Amino acid sequence: MxxxxxxxxxxxxDTRAIIVTAMEHAFAEAGIAAPPRPEILSVVGLSLPRAIEALTPGLPDAPIPTMVKSYQTRYRDERLAHPDHxxxxxxxxxxxxxxxxxxxxxxxxxxxxxxxxxxxxxxxxxxxxxxxxxxxxxxxxxxxxxxxxxxxxxxxxxxxxxxxxxxxxxxxxxxxxxxxxxxxxxxxxxxxxxxxxxxxxxxxxxxxxxxxxxxxxxxGWTSETTKTQAPRTRALEADA
CATH class of the missing domain: 3.40.50.1000 (HAD superfamily/HAD-like)
Incomplete structure (x- = not known):
């Protein structure tokens, strides 16, 4: 296989718009000036705590856990309100x-x-x-x-x-x-x-x-072979 x-x-x-909106909200809730859009997008790919840490290098006391929760809440709200985002x-x-x-x-x-x-x-x-x-x-x-x-x-x-x-x-x-x-x-x-x-x-x-x-x-695929049985799957469980 x-x-x-x-x-x-x-x-x-494509999550550019929703990520920037949620991250700017997290910074605003923490009373910290948000970095520019390109800087926010440059850390996409890291886990959320690591991304926020990377965006607050000069702020050792940044409330990262609180900012993570603020980001997650705003991201979820935006996704529900604007699924096209x-x-x-x-x-x-x-x-x-x-x-x-x-x-x-x-x-x-x-x-x-x-x-x-x-x-x-x-x-x-x-x-x-x-x-x-x-x-x-x-x-x-x-x-x-x-x-x-x-x-x-x-x-x-x-x-x-x-x-x-x-x-x-x-x-x-x-x-x-x-x-x-x-x-x-x-x-x-x-x-x-x-x-x-x-x-x-x-x-x-x-x-x-x-x-x-x-x-x-x-x-080295040489043909469009197709499955002879249903694909193996893994149950997905949402966070509690």
């Missing part, structure tokens, strides 16, 4: 379904989002059953630590040399490199092609069609 792991924010879903990128659903239909592929997720956030996102687009392993910020240290990948490998039984991570950030590429798996960068997300390549991306693609071609070349 070939294991294909996807990052979420910036790779499958968290859209999947064009081509994402088609690519996920095409890969899931192959009998030689297992799909997974490795993301800095919370399990609750991933559960709600996948349920909204009816994609949960297509992913065998879901690794989130609740399950392991923040990227670029490779534990999420190690968890996915253990859960699926896949080999590292038959595994690839698809992501839009340097944190994704660094995590893949640390776990010694393949790394494919996408240039429609938060970090630019040169940064992705410098951090270890084996290839950077500009469309989901190009992504599917890159996967076929990396794994």
């Amino acid at each position: 070939d294991l294909v792991l996807f990052d979420v924010d910036g790779t499958l879903v 968290e859209p999947l990128f064009d081509g994402a659903v088609e690519t996920i379904r095409a890969l899931a239909a192959r009998d030689d592929v297992v799909l997974g997720i490795a993301t800095g989002k919370s399990r609750r956030g991933v559960t709600e996102l996948l349920a909204r687009y009816d994609l949960a059953a297509l992913f065998t392993t879901i690794q989130t910020a609740d399950d392991a240290p923040s990227k670029p630590h490779p534990q999420m990948v190690f968890n996915a490998l253990a859960e699926t039984g896949a080999d590292a040399d038959r595994t690839v991570l698809i992501g839009d950030s340097t944190y994704d590429m660094a995590m893949a490199r640390a776990a010694r798996i393949g790394a494919i960068g996408v240039e429609w997300g938060f970090h630019q092609r040169p940064a992705l390549e410098a951090e270890g991306a084996h290839i950077v693609v500009g469309t989901f069609a190009a992504l599917r071609a890159a996967l076929a070349e990396r794994f």
Whole structure:
């Protein structure tokens, strides 16, 4: 089996607007001036506490746990009020379904989002059953630590040399490199092609069609094989 792991924010879903809104709210609630939009977006990919720490380097007493809760509350409120603020990128659903239909592929997720956030996102687009392993910020240290990948490998039984991570950030590429798996960068997300390549991306693609071609070349796929049985699934449980 070939294991294909996807990052979420910036790779499958465009969350730029909602992330900036929620982060600005968290800073305002804490009485701290929010950093500029580009700086906020530059830390997407880290777990939320690590991201806020990175945005408050000169504030050792920043109330990070309180800011995390403020961010999560505002993010959830925005998502409920404006579901269009968290859209999947064009081509994402088609690519996920095409890969899931192959009998030689297992799909997974490795993301800095919370399990609750991933559960709600996948349920909204009816994609949960297509992913065998879901690794989130609740399950392991923040990227670029490779534990999420190690968890996915253990859960699926896949080999590292038959595994690839698809992501839009340097944190994704660094995590893949640390776990010694393949790394494919996408240039429609938060970090630019040169940064992705410098951090270890084996290839950077500009469309989901190009992504599917890159996967076929990396794994040596020669046909559009389809599954003969339902994909293995992993139950997703939202945070209490």
